[in-house]
Amino acid sequence: MDLVVVALTFGAIFVVELPDKTFIATLVLSTKFRPLLVWIGVGLAFAVQTAVAVVLGKAVGLLPETVVHVGTALMFLVGAVILLRTAGSADEDEAESESEYAAKVSSDAAGAARAVATSFLVLFAAEWGDLSQLLTLSLVAKYDDPVSVFVGAWGALLTVSGLAVIVGRVLLNHVRLSVLHYVGAAVCVLMSALTIWELAS
Template sequence: MDLAVLAIAFGAIFLVELPDKTFVATLVLSTRYRPLAVWVGVGLAFLAQTLLACTVGGLVTLLPHRLVEIAAGLIFAVGAVLLLREAPKADASEAATEEEYAAKAGTSRSGLAAVGASFLVLFAAEWGDLSQLLTLSLVGRYHDPVSVFVGAWTALLTVSGLAVVAGRVLLRYLRLSTIHYVGAAVCLLLAAITAYQVVAA
């Protein structure tokens, strides 16, 4: 396992996922169900989606290396654009996102029912999400699915844990728009590094 790749995957996915709707969704779920049950359900949903992204990313590495590098760089650049575009309205849309996931959560549940409900809500919400695409791109970029998987899944577990334990406090002191801008900067940096290596090769 490459600790540098793990750290890059963790940092990139953490910064992209922190301002994402899934943070708010996990926060809302933890007000309806037991927080530990929510974290387990959400963690299992992230496990399945990270495994899928890393598997597809591993298959992508079978393509010509230069093509994979170009595609990864484009995904990083598109991710930066999406985060920049959403940043100005992120703070305003937070309340609407909370209402949306409160409706999806339904009535209070406990035990395995809470785990299952949390899994289903997050599993449905995350398909084609930016963090999933970035995970795929990181595998294609570094050819190390295990390190990327550990870094990405750990980042997702950390973000969901923060949402469950201190989500309301974090939202009071951290503006989602600011986190969007930081995430966009990370994506731009990854895109620039990838572009440089494609040109220099």
């Protein structure tokens, strides 16, 4: 396992996922169920999705190196554009997202298994084909190190969901989602530039 790849993957996925709907969904779920059970369910959903992205990334990695690096750089640029385009409405969309996820969750659900299963299903459905999953796929193809990328990506997703469960409301009261979008976009541009530099050197 390459700790540099783990760290790069963790940083990229963390800043992209923090302003995402994952954070809001986990926050809402933790108001309905015991936070630890929510985190377990969400973590399991992320594990499955990250594993799928890693497998697909390994397949993409069979393409020529130049194609993989250019594709990865473009994917990061697309991510930056998406984050920039949604930054302006991020703060208004937050309330709408909270209402949407609250409507999907029944507060009278009983039992640990029910809480874990509900959290798993809500996040699994919400995050399929998400930007972080596409970036994970690209990073596997780029570095050809599925274990390190999996550990970094899953660790970042667990950290984001853990923050949502523990201090989600406090964080949203002090940091605007639009700011997080801009930070995420900047990191995507940086990762794209790094990928092009690696290809050129």
